[in-house]
Amino acid sequence: MSSNPRLSLGPNLFYWSRDDIFDFYAEVAEMPVDIVYLGETVCSKRRSLRTEDWFDLADRLSSAGKEVVLSTLSLLEAESEMLTLRRLCENGRFLVEANDMGAVQLLIKQDVPFVTGPTVNIYNPATLQVLANKGLKRWVMPIELSKETLAEMQAKRPEGVETEIFAFGRMPLTLSARCFTARSHNLPKDDCQYKCLDYPDGRLLSTQEKKPFLALNGIQTVSSLTCNLLPETAEMKRLDVDVLRISPQSQHTGRIVEAFHQALQDEPPPPLDRYVPLGTCDGYWHGGAGMERLKVKG
Amino acid sequence: MELVCPAGNLPSLKAAVDNGADAVYIGLRDDTNARHFPGLNFNEKRATDGIVYARRKGVRVFLAINTYPRPDGWERWQAAVDTAASLGVDALICADIGVLDYASNRWPDLNLHLSVQASSTNYEALRFYQENFGIKRAVLPRVLSLSQVKNVVENSPVGIEIFGFGSLCVMVEGRCILSSYVTGESPNTCGACSPAKFVTYKETPQGMESRLGDVLTDRYGKNEQAGYPTICKGRFEVGENTFYAIEEPTSLNTLELLPELQAAGIEAIKIEGRQRSPAYVAQVTRVWRQAIDACKQNPDRLSARAEWNRELGKVSEGATTTLGPYYRPWQ
Known part of the structure; x- marks a missing residue:
């Protein structure tokens, strides 16, 4: 049995203004999270912070006692994106979360330990072993895998590799060349007018029955429901999970972090349903469809 | 440029071979490949028959083992790799790192191609698979513009195969849930x-x-x-x-880009559609064979002939086609 899991704050998936981002991370410095992932993982056109700014923020949070990890773009298309990717992977100071195999390759070439994010496909122990041999320090389990799969992965996980679980947040489900937020405004991606700024938790997509279904986040699509594994913290401890990830949202992130912190101290946490945009789900964790709510109580 | 055509069963394989495919790709009858549909795909006997048929006409056969095994299914994927090796396929198309690792260690002489499901969109990712598993070719996800494809080709350590025609995955393959x-x-x-x-x-x-x-x-x-x-x-x-907030029902058709694809050094064009009928395979293969041959002879003067696009339009989803992400304004 390992020690109590640590809490991480995942990279912010959404596009906020420069001021909002700085305000948010000033609060994060005070939150009971151990690890903070920083950087733009969705769209290289989002430039309210430049790479330099992210480095500065990393310094600040590091001084505040957080373990800082720099997260890379998930879908790399242009050579300019490869240049930024190289800068992050060669930063020489902070750990990097690779969100695609190009980043993994660059980090291996740097001969540094690295983290893989949920969009690096690690579905079995053989894959985990290959990457562990190359310097993998921690992996975030892909979103669609269940606790049964996790248990089998944990049983065979290589020495020294930590496991992180996406425990809270709207789930990143897919990426595309096309920008759906721009499309929803009848704009081409090359002239998107930064419409993502208007949707700090993504733009809702509903079925024709008016049921909320997904949220458009630029080239990324996330779930409209928020994954909430707060009631599963005891189970995650039992499964020797090392880190629980909370994905930032525009409101109430501090309360959510506090609730997880309490749960890990074995104090009864408050219900979180009123702090999410549109309800919660936990289907993937229990081996069902991702959008199902199989065991969430509040 | 090699023409790589789909076959969900033996009649489709024969249709591809007879109509001018350079290579045919198939899958086994289980969840080890990304077209695991009822009634589709090949058992060992059928695969053997297909390989014999293709070889006789000088056509190569690739086998896709391009899904991601979870721990409880691992033996099934290993067995699929062993089956493919014993069948003597010309290449194995894989996505999962564990599967590639197993295949390259257990069957070092087996040609490995990186599946589109590996979701690798840049040359650094391709270097990882080339350096670690010796892949010989990679299929690119349908997320890059034509100029981005060219940049990957110029810097890639392996030959590049791209999708030319068929149902259009709008999302990056291998990372859509x-x-x-x-x-x-x-x-x-x-x-x-x-x-x-x-x-x-x-x-x-x-x-x-x-x-x-x-x-x-x-x-x-x-x-x-x-x-x-x-x-x-x-x-x-x-x-x-x-x-249609994400995409209209439409098919990808890059016929008019052929001269540019050829000039860019694309090694192979893939036709989507293992789930489609032998008639679809025959028709699409025939048109693309003619187009590639015409392009080889005289790339400067190739224009997508009206009758080709008419033929392809008939078998397209929603009966319309698009250049998809290769054409920047689509994005």
Whole structure:
């Protein structure tokens, strides 16, 4: 049995203004999270912070006692994106979360330990072993895998590799060349007018029955429901999970972090349903469809 | 430029071979490949027959083992690799790092291609697979513009295959879990997107409704043909509008880009559609064979002949085609 899991704050998936981002991370410095992932993982056109700014923020949070990890773009298309990717992977100071195999390759070439994010496909122990041999320090389990799969992965996980679980947040489900937020405004991606700024938790997509279904986040699509594994913290401890990830949202992130912190101290946490945009789900964790709510109580 | 054609069964394989494919790709009858549909794919006997048939006409056969095994299925993927090796396929098309590792260690002489499902969109990712598993070729996801494809080709350590025609995945292959969000099953885990067992159609006062699981993907008017309820091709509400919020039902068709693809040094063109009929395979293969041959002879003077596009239009999803992401404004 390992020690109590640590809490991480995942990279912010959404596009906020420069001021909002700085305000948010000033609060994060005070939150009971151990690890903070920083950087733009969705769209290289989002430039309210430049790479330099992210480095500065990393310094600040590091001084505040957080373990800082720099997260890379998930879908790399242009050579300019490869240049930024190289800068992050060669930063020489902070750990990097690779969100695609190009980043993994660059980090291996740097001969540094690295983290893989949920969009690096690690579905079995053989894959985990290959990457562990190359310097993998921690992996975030892909979103669609269940606790049964996790248990089998944990049983065979290589020495020294930590496991992180996406425990809270709207789930990143897919990426595309096309920008759906721009499309929803009848704009081409090359002239998107930064419409993502208007949707700090993504733009809702509903079925024709008016049921909320997904949220458009630029080239990324996330779930409209928020994954909430707060009631599963005891189970995650039992499964020797090392880190629980909370994905930032525009409101109430501090309360959510506090609730997880309490749960890990074995104090009864408050219900979180009123702090999410549109309800919660936990289907993937229990081996069902991702959008199902199989065991969430509040 | 090699023409790589799909075959979901032996008649389709023969149709591809007879109509001018340079290579045919197939899968086994289980969830080890990304077209795990009822009644589709090859058992060992059929695969052997297909390979014999193709070889006689100088056509290569590739076998896709391009899904992601979870721990409890690992032996099945290992067995699939062993089967492919003993069949003597010309190449194995894989996505999972563990599977590639096993294949390259256990069968070092087996040609490995990186599947589109490996979701590798840049040359650094391709270097990883080349350096660690010796892949000989990679299939690019349908997320790059033509100039981005060219940049990958110029810097790639291996030959590049791209999709030329067929159903269009709008999302980056291998990293889309919309299907499992609704059904619990995804291409990565179960080898099918929006599996048929979750699909229902129902006539209602509002029109014909299509659903995947409980999710209403579209409603069709009287004169509309109901499409397959793949999530990314449904009509949804965003803001005040109800529309194809992600993509219309349409097929990718890059015929008119052929001279540029050839000049860019693309090694192979892939036709999508292992789930389609032998007639589809025959028709699409025939048109693309003619087009590639014409392009080889005289790339400067190739124009997409009207009759080619007419033939391809007939077998396209939604009977329309698009250049998709290769054409920047589509994005």
